Amino acid sequence: MRGWRWKREARLAGWLGVLALFILLLPVPAHGTLRTLHLDLDARQFEFTPPRFEVAQGDEVVIRLSASDVVHGFYLDDYGIERRVVPGVVEEIRFTADRAGKFRFRCSVSCGPMHPFMIGELVVTPNLPFFKAAGFVVLALGLLLAHRWRHLSAALSPQAEPVQGDR
Amino acid sequence: MTVARYDLLRRALWLGRVLRSRLLQPALMLVTLVVFTLAIVTGLFGTPAGSRNFGIVFVWIVWWALLIVVLVPLFGRVWCMMCPIPAPGEWLQRRAIVRRNPGRPRTLRKRWPRRLKNMWLQNIGFLGVALFSGVILTRPSVSAVVLLAFPLIALGLSLLYENRVFCRYVCPVGGFIGLYAMMAPLELRTRDCSTCRLHRTKDCVAGNAQGYGCPWMVYPGNLDRNTYCGMCMECFKTCPKDNITLNLRPFGADLFVSKSHRLDEAYKAFIMLGCALLYSAVFLGPWGWLKSWASLESLPNWLLYAAGLLAIVLALIPGLFRLCAALSDRLAGHRAGSRFVTYAYTLVPLGLAAWIAFSLGFVFVNGSYALSVISDPFGWGWNLFGTAHMPWTPFAPQLLSFLQVGVLTGGLLFAASMTVRFAGDGMVDARRALVAGLPVIAFQLVMTLAFLWLYLG
Ligand code: SF4
Ligand code: SF4
Ligand SMILES: [Cu+2]
Numbered sequence: 001m002r003g004w005r006w007k008r009e010a011r012l013a014g015w016l017g018v019l020a021l022f023i024l025l026l027p028v029p030a031h032g033t034l035r036t037l038h039l040d041l042d043a044r045q046f047e048f049t050p051p052r053f054e055v056a057q058g059d060e061v062v063i064r065l066s067a068s069d070v071v072h073g074f075y076l077d078d079y080g081i082e083r084r085v086v087p088g089v090v091e092e093i094r095f096t097a098d099r100a101g102k103f104r105f106r107c108s109v110s111c112g113p114m115h116p117f118m119i120g121e122l123v124v125t126p127n128l129p130f131f132k133a134a135g136f137v138v139l140a141l142g143l144l145l146a147h148r149w150r151h152l153s154a155a156l157s158p159q160a161e162p163v164q165g166d167r
Numbered sequence: 168m169t170v171a172r173y174d175l176l177r178r179a180l181w182l183g184r185v186l187r188s189r190l191l192q193p194a195l196m197l198v199t200l201v202v203f204t205l206a207i208v209t210g211l212f213g214t215p216a217g218s219r220n221f222g223i224v225f226v227w228i229v230w231w232a233l234l235i236v237v238l239v240p241l242f243g244r245v246w247c248m249m250c251p252i253p254a255p256g257e258w259l260q261r262r263a264i265v266r267r268n269p270g271r272p273r274t275l276r277k278r279w280p281r282r283l284k285n286m287w288l289q290n291i292g293f294l295g296v297a298l299f300s301g302v303i304l305t306r307p308s309v310s311a312v313v314l315l316a317f318p319l320i321a322l323g324l325s326l327l328y329e330n331r332v333f334c335r336y337v338c339p340v341g342g343f344i345g346l347y348a349m350m351a352p353l354e355l356r357t358r359d360c361s362t363c364r365l366h367r368t369k370d371c372v373a374g375n376a377q378g379y380g381c382p383w384m385v386y387p388g389n390l391d392r393n394t395y396c397g398m399c400m401e402c403f404k405t406c407p408k409d410n411i412t413l414n415l416r417p418f419g420a421d422l423f424v425s426k427s428h429r430l431d432e433a434y435k436a437f438i439m440l441g442c443a444l445l446y447s448a449v450f451l452g453p454w455g456w457l458k459s460w461a462s463l464e465s466l467p468n469w470l471l472y473a474a475g476l477l478a479i480v481l482a483l484i485p486g487l488f489r490l491c492a493a494l495s496d497r498l499a500g501h502r503a504g505s506r507f508v509t510y511a512y513t514l515v516p517l518g519l520a521a522w523i524a525f526s527l528g529f530v531f532v533n534g535s536y537a538l539s540v541i542s543d544p545f546g547w548g549w550n551l552f553g554t555a556h557m558p559w560t561p562f563a564p565q566l567l568s569f570l571q572v573g574v575l576t577g578g579l580l581f582a583a584s585m586t587v588r589f590a591g592d593g594m595v596d597a598r599r600a601l602v603a604g605l606p607v608i609a610f611q612l613v614m615t616l617a618f619l620w621l622y623l624g
Pocket of ligand 1 (some may be wrong): 357497
């Protein structure tokens with residue numbers, strides 16, 4: 001029995017792998033608008049204002065970063081941008097949002113107890129990584145249920161002959 | 168349902184020797200006790216900046232990640248073998264550390280109340296810590312006081328009650344370790360239960376010259392889940408029939424032992440899943456007001472936060488789940504009682520996956536603090552190993568979301584296939600069983616998507 005069942009589960013895992021690869025490699029047309037976006041971002045214990053903002057992929061983003069209480073920092077995941085900001089001195093951060101997805105920016109200068117959790121979110125739309133992930137989860141679940149639908153009926157119903165050796 | 172098992176000790180005889188050694192547990196405990204003491208001392212006397220304090224960084228980043236990402240999912244309760252918290256109490260009770268002291272343990276020999284022989288105290292304890300986590304995780308002195316309270320409570324209980332009453336019924340960490348240890352592919356079991364039945368003296372329970380009777384008040388001969396065996400390895404030493412072993416087995420095998428399904432454990436599953444969701448929102452989300460409420464900056468706001476947390480974890484999530492389970496029962500035509508409690512065990516893989524995803528999100532980013540803190544544990548400007556000035560460097564953020572999606576998907580698929588199996592239990596028509604499972608599976612999917620949205624959306 002066991003060998004047979006394992007083979008079945010392995011096949012399912014194989015299909016899941018194919019699905020993951022397919023979704024991962026799904027080509028999506030990149031579009032290059034040439035917008036320049038200006039944004040004021042304020043850092044204070046222990047939040048950024050605005051806490052979350054969206055730009056379109058390809059946008060040129062100009063952030064005017066200020067600190068309103070103590071020294072803070074700005075570290076943008078994946079973009080490798082880091083800046084220190086002193087109260088009273090506005091920092092200008094300029095980059096092209098060439099990668100889509102949600103990127104957290106974090107305070108990078110120890111500023112008090114909740115410092116490690118001082119986080120904001122930059123969403124570069126369309127947020128394909130999220131949609132792909134959600135799609136993958138739903139399809140993977142569908143695949144699992146379809147697989148069970150095909151195989152379990154035979155194993156459980158008494159009318160059907162017990163599948164060879166599956167006891 | 169029997170599953171494939173592989174007896175690890177058949178070939179690896181050296182492993183058996185190690186596990187039978189009386190030195191093993193005290194040696195491990197001594198190491199963790201040193202680190203634990205250092206965490207308390209640095210917490211009390213070191214810098215108040217959490218990310219520069221050994222106590223905060225080593226307990227809430229290094230230990231936590233090790234526990235929930237590696238130890239529990241792969242080795243079950245193995246942490247409990249080396250945990251320093253019960254050590255002082257246990258050693259005092261035995262009046263011995265390494266050797267087997269032949270006398271009876273010194274305690275007042277009170278009886279633990281029957282009504283408390285379950286996980287409810289651990290549920291309450293975990294919620295208590297969770298409510299204050301915004302403070303405990305960020306303020307070294309508070310963290311140290313909490314850490315110090317644990318062994319003191321354990322010590323107090325060990326004066327009153329024999330054995331590891333603290334671990335088994337009180338420790339807030341022990342509760343979820345026990346719950347999630349059911350997922351581990353490693354188990355301590357007897358080789359042959361008929362040997363146990365025929366063995367009159369039951370040395371594993373009574374103890375003998377080689378070791379103590381099971382300190383976790385478990386009878387190894389009946390062991391069919393990892394939940395309450397603390398892997399202390401005493402039964403390896405006491406069993407004269409060489410009947411105890413470690414097995415490799417499929418992930419999550421214990422979850423199907425349905426005769427053991429209980430409401431207190433089901434609630435542990437709800438609490439853990441709910442807290443993973445809330446922690447992800449509070450600590451990894453962008454909402455500053457939520458963080459300030461959680462960190463007790465003003466009492467009224469914190470009370471609101473506490474009420475909200477308790478309502479979500481104890482009422483909303485179990486309530487919604489109950490609704491889905493009732494729908495599943497209706498679809499399946501189960502008449503003999505609700506399967507609510509049984510279905511709740513499908514939240515074990517889901518919750519563990521969520522905790523792993525959350526912890527990765529935290530550890531990848533802040534793990535580098537460990538390097539600087541090890542050179543300057545108090546934050547006093549020391550530089551013991553030359554790493555004190557290592558800058559904060561988040562590790563591989565690109566990799567993180569892939570791991571999170573993978574782990575969450577794995578948890579969901581495991582939960583869904585458990586659901587199909589539970590629904591089909593006692594049913595003739597398997598396709599109908601699958602359909603009946605759908606409401607519960609829908610709940611699992613919605614939870615998974617919620618985590619996904621918090622992390623990537
Ligand atoms: S001592 Fe060994 S053989 Fe005897 S009851 Fe315990 S586990 Fe079974
Ligand atoms: S069953 Fe054995 S290893 Fe587990 S707690 Fe009891 S004595 Fe220790
Ligand atoms: Cu800051």
